[in-house]
Amino acid sequence: QKEVEQDPGPLSVPEGAIVSLNCTYSNSAFQYFMWYRQYSRKGPELLMYTYSSGNKEDGRFTAQVDKSSKYISLFIRDSQPSDSATYLCAMSAPPGNTGKLIFGQGTTLQVKP
Amino acid sequence: DADVTQTPRNRITKTGKRIMLECSQTKGHDRMYWYRQDPGLGLRLIYYSFDVKDINKGEISDGYSVSRQAQAKFSLSLESAIPNQTALYFCAIGRVNEQFFGPGTRLTVL
Numbered sequence: 001q002k003e004v005e006q007d008p009g010p011l012s013v014p015e016g017a018i019v020s021l022n023c024t025y026s027n028s029a030f031q032y033f034m035w036y037r038q039y040s041r042k043g044p045e046l047l048m049y050t051y052s053s054g055n056k057e058d059g060r061f062t063a064q065v066d067k068s069s070k071y072i073s074l075f076i077r078d079s080q081p082s083d084s085a086t087y088l089c090a091m092s093a094p095p096g097n098t099g100k101l102i103f104g105q106g107t108t109l110q111v112k113p
Numbered sequence: 114d115a116d117v118t119q120t121p122r123n124r125i126t127k128t129g130k131r132i133m134l135e136c137s138q139t140k141g142h143d144r145m146y147w148y149r150q151d152p153g154l155g156l157r158l159i160y161y162s163f164d165v166k167d168i169n170k171g172e173i174s175d176g177y178s179v180s181r182q183a184q185a186k187f188s189l190s191l192e193s194a195i196p197n198q199t200a201l202y203f204c205a206i207g208r209v210n211e212q213f214f215g216p217g218t219r220l221t222v223l
Contacts, residue, residue: 100171
């Protein structure tokens with residue numbers, strides 16, 4: 001069993017839809033939770049970072065962490081064609097803040113005009 | 114200028130050849146990482162370095178070696194390339210909660 005599981009999709013939605021992207025994990029020691037966005041033929045770029053549990057909002061993006069269920073989500077409101085990309089969740093655990101990230105497989109999202 | 118640059122961007126090589134992928138950064142970060150990305154598998158950590166004298170194996174280091182020539186430069190070598198090392202390779206810099214990725218090197222081993 002992989003430490004981090006992510007539905008690979010692809011996920012196709014109409015412009016303006018609310019998108020929900022999810023990851024589950026098995027390691028209860030994970031404390032740092034990130035979402036990266038990767039456009040085709042580009043490197044991943046950090047979208048959101050959350051430490052421990054709770055919600056975080058940034059514009060149209062909301063990240064949620066439920067440590068009791070070992071489940072994290074990224075919501076995109078009013079989705080735009082420019083949101084079409086692969087979204088990767090990533091997690092890391094102390095101690096030592098080593099910077100080692102464990103990534104999900106990535107979910108490919110297409111937002112149709 | 115990009116914060117993280119990788120060379121080459123594309124490379125086709127043959128089984129058994131030695132190949133080096135290079136990464137350089139302009140941000141002054143101590144921490145640098147090499148990942149590989151395969152379809153359906155996400156990114157997996159190959160090696161990471163906290164400074165010039167501190168290099169550590171990641172999840173999938175077999176068949177790879179690295180060199181941290183300076184704070185700004187971190188190279189990944191495949192001593193004897195094999196076809197299942199065909200993948201997209203990314204260099205990254207930064208702390209656990211904020212890593213910056215380079216544009217990637219697409220490597221094909223025939």
